[in-house]
Amino acid sequence: MATDRRASWLKGVLDLLVLACLRGGESYGYEIAGRLDAAGLGRIKGGTLYPVLNRLEEAGLVKAEFRAAERGPGRRYYALTEAGRTGLREQGEAWLAFHDAVRRTLVGEEPDEQPGEQGRTPEAAERKGGRL
Amino acid sequence: MNTPTGDQNGEEGAYGAYFGRLAALLRDSGMPEDRVTTLTSELRAYAEEAGGDVTQEFGPAERLAEQLCAREAAGPSAGSGGPQGESWPGEAAEQWVWTADAFQDRPLLERFGGEGWEVERLDALGRFVCRRDLEHPMRWEYRRETAGFAERAARTEELAPEGWEPCGVWGPLAYFKRPAAALDGPAARIAAPPPPPRKRTWIGPWVYVWIAVSLLAATAAIVWGVSAADFSESGTVPGLLVGAAAGGAAAWLALRSVLRRGAPGGE
Numbered sequence: 393m394a395t396d397r398r399a400s401w402l403k404g405v406l407d408l409l410v411l412a413c414l415r416g417g418e419s420y421g422y423e424i425a426g427r428l429d430a431a432g433l434g435r436i437k438g439g440t441l442y443p444v445l446n447r448l449e450e451a452g453l454v455k456a457e458f459r460a461a462e463r464g465p466g467r468r469y470y471a472l473t474e475a476g477r478t479g480l481r482e483q484g485e486a487w488l489a490f491h492d493a494v495r496r497t498l499v500g501e502e503p504d505e506q507p508g509e510q511g512r513t514p515e516a517a518e519r520k521g522g523r524l
Numbered sequence: 525m526n527t528p529t530g531d532q533n534g535e536e537g538a539y540g541a542y543f544g545r546l547a548a549l550l551r552d553s554g555m556p557e558d559r560v561t562t563l564t565s566e567l568r569a570y571a572e573e574a575g576g577d578v579t580q581e582f583g584p585a586e587r588l589a590e591q592l593c594a595r596e597a598a599g600p601s602a603g604s605g606g607p608q609g610e611s612w613p614g615e616a617a618e619q620w621v622w623t624a625d626a627f628q629d630r631p632l633l634e635r636f637g638g639e640g641w642e643v644e645r646l647d648a649l650g651r652f653v654c655r656r657d658l659e660h661p662m663r664w665e666y667r668r669e670t671a672g673f674a675e676r677a678a679r680t681e682e683l684a685p686e687g688w689e690p691c692g693v694w695g696p697l698a699y700f701k702r703p704a705a706a707l708d709g710p711a712a713r714i715a716a717p718p719p720p721p722r723k724r725t726w727i728g729p730w731v732y733v734w735i736a737v738s739l740l741a742a743t744a745a746i747v748w749g750v751s752a753a754d755f756s757e758s759g760t761v762p763g764l765l766v767g768a769a770a771g772g773a774a775a776w777l778a779l780r781s782v783l784r785r786g787a788p789g790g791e
Contacts, residue, residue: 396757421687421706422686437689438687441708442662443660443662446705446712446713465707466707467706468708469704470588
């Protein structure tokens with residue numbers, strides 16, 4: 393039950409999380425999955441991750457480049473586009489506002505107790521220890 | 525191979541009662557009989573492979589029937605995307621189970637991976653339990669490694685950075701999968717995948733012959749050994765055990781050698 397619920401939560405935000413993983417520079421699928429795992433979100437399997445990367449690529453939010461390697465078949469590297477950065481900022485804010493509303497409801501806070509939290513940016517959240 | 529359709533609905537027990545009820549509900553909702561048979565037999569095969577309480581696995585038959593009818597309405601032949609709630613992004617997926625001997629499995633995995641089939645696991649009978657996303661099917665790649673238990677974890681770790689994930693183990697054979705999108709990106713998507721093959725078993729006739737001959741030889745050896753042995757001798761039983769262990773080890777090494785010769789790149 394708890395696993396099902398976490399999977400459901402993740403489903404709604406995985407594309408944002410993938411974009412967030414690319415904020416610091418280009419990366420590839422295995423590394424992105426590793427970062428999400430290290431963040432406590434569980435190991436995202438390839439069958440889930442790559443369709444998300446494909447969608448982001450087709451939407452122009454990330455750009456991808458295949459590079460051959462000295463050993464092995466090479467890798468497909470992903471990097472944020474300008475549209476991706478904008479999308480991450482805007483959708484990240486929307487997610488955090490939603491997250492705050494859920495949190496306030498769960499802990500029983502009044503909506504106007506922390507007005508400053510509503511519009512916080514991913515960068516602000518990061519400074520406070522948030523994920524985006 | 526996969527449980528044959530329809531022929532188990534009359535069985536008694538919890539599975540029979542649950543899937544009988546499910547089939548009746550699906551029929552009542554107007555679902556065609558052949559689709560009812562296909563869905564219930566596939567779900568039953570899944571439940572039997574998973575084991576445990578079928579109601580706990582799928583929920584009440586009434587609720588499952590409602591979900592299946594809703595999915596059918598959303599798209600023809602949409603099966604369960606995964607009763608455990610694991611299978612997204614596509615969610616709607618079809619399942620297929622097949623098997624092959626160790627001399628045919630790799631080309632078949634390549635073929636079926638190219639048709640969008642993702643091996644989720646190998647079941648207790650060594651069958652490949654596959655799913656295919658109905659909305660966005662994509663190509664999969666497979667590789668087979670021959671590795672004992674101790675070597676398997678290290679091999680898995682070595683292959684992981686290339687995108688390979690373990691998808692099943694059968695004896696000394698470990699299978700790995702990788703979405704073709706790891707290298708090809710959106711080009712790995714399949715526009716019009718072919719329907720699931722009707723054939724589900726690829727085992728060469730010589731395999732059956734080999735098994736029969738082996739069993740006969742083993743039986744003859746045991747019968748001859750027991751009749752000829754003098755169990756009053758103190759060395760007979762230890763000698764028997766040592767001989768059996770040596771024979772077993774030799775057979776294991778021979779099997780490994782044969783399989784390694786057929787293993788893909790790197791071995």
